[in-house]
Amino acid sequence: MSRTYCIKTYGCQMNSHESEKLSGILSSRGYDETDNIDIADIVLLNTCCIRESAETHILGNLGIIKKAKEKRPSMIVGVCGCMTQQNGAAEKLKKRCPFIDIIFGTHNLHMLSEYLDSAEKGKKVIDIWDSEGQIEEGLPIKRIGKISALVNIMYGCDNFCSYCIVPYVRGRERSRNPQNIISDVKNLIDGGYREITLLGQNVNSYSCDGVDFAELLNRLSDLEGNYWIKFLTSHPKDLSEKVISTIAQKEHLAHFIHLPIQSGSDRILQLMNRKYSAKEYLDKIEMVKSYLPDVGLSCDIMVGFPTETEEDFLQTLDVVEKVGYSNLYSFIYSQRKGTPADKMTQVPIEIKKERIDRLIKKQFVIANKIAEDSIGKIYTVLCDGKESDKFIGKTGSDKKVAFTGSNARLGEFTRVRITEAHNSKLIGIEVQ
Ligand code: SF4
The missing domain is CATH 3.40.50.12160 (Methylthiotransferase, N-terminal domain)
Structure with a gap:
């Protein structure tokens, strides 16, 4: 046995x-x-x-x-x-x-x-090893899916946001050799994978052998095949115009950016040690939209960071309104021992809960509106599932779509016209 x-x-x-x-x-x-x-x-x-x-x-x-x-x-x-x-x-x-x-x-x-x-x-x-040591290459990997694959490009984080435990448990930033990444991605594409997501705590600070993140994307998107590339996660202070203009020029780079702002209040951003202001963040969003008008944006927001006032929270709601995220991952701040924020004055849990409810309600309306605006548009969709009589897939801007069609195949791209939107979910029909 x-x-x-x-x-x-x-x-x-x-x-x-x-x-x-x-x-x-x-x-x-x-x-x-x-x-x-x-x-x-x-x-x-x-x-x-x-x-x-x-x-x-x-x-x-x-x-x-x-x-x-x-x-x-x-x-x-x-x-x-x-x-x-x-x-x-x-x-x-x-x-x-x-x-x-x-x-x-x-x-x-x-x-x-x-x-x-x-x-x-x-x-x-x-x-338990105190320091990170060398990046171990060549480990065997048993992947969960056959369509989408994750590829590490870097490990660790140097940012020390005041609420976050990651730099203490994942160590300092270190980037993988670009040749190893390109070889992994090539093997995945040759093996039939259609969606490759590059992973790092802060992919925009990727740097190895004179190759920065924009250049890595550039080289990866020169690979032959039928695929798109996405990446997670970007830090707003490091997302460069060079990265966005590379995405705009290259066919295989998906028009999707996850850009966590965490708070819309400059006072809270400073306490969080995020190293950007709300205006700088919004300017970056404008830059992204100017290159990629069809971009899908998503974001992490933390509610109830220590000392957050109603006014701070209203500034966060204001940013959410201005940007128009298709997806928002909202969290209640959680105290983590060993981080600076743990020692700051905490916000009562009832207030945190009340605020996150308001944020979720606001985002629900925004996501619905974005979904309704998609009706009539045609998207390239990667088909990655089936539920009863409908195929399930996602667009390059990371919108989930349920659709009917006779030519769709799991693991293949197809074209879908959006016909309906229900609670921010898109419904469509395959077009030739
Ligand atoms: S929130 Fe992200 S950028 Fe900030 S310290 Fe944690 S992992 Fe690094």
């Missing part, structure tokens, strides 16, 4: 992609994947610590895993990722959950095979 593993992933796309690498390592050791912890020989939790709720959820799941391990003591339990990388967190976790066999951090996932060798001999492992 084959041996199996189950990976539970929390958090962002960076973590999802790292779980694909953990999967690759386990598959190359002969393990098959299962989503059932009751039969898995290895259970790995790839954790997140960006918000308190993520940590609470992970600790809850560890309680369930403990019961499974009591029934099958041979099961190996591993915990890795951002939560374990926090200062002192691994030791605390070991005390709280002594049944865990392997604890490792964000800088050493490539060591999983060695850790399993030890755990299989009954030896517990805790290994």
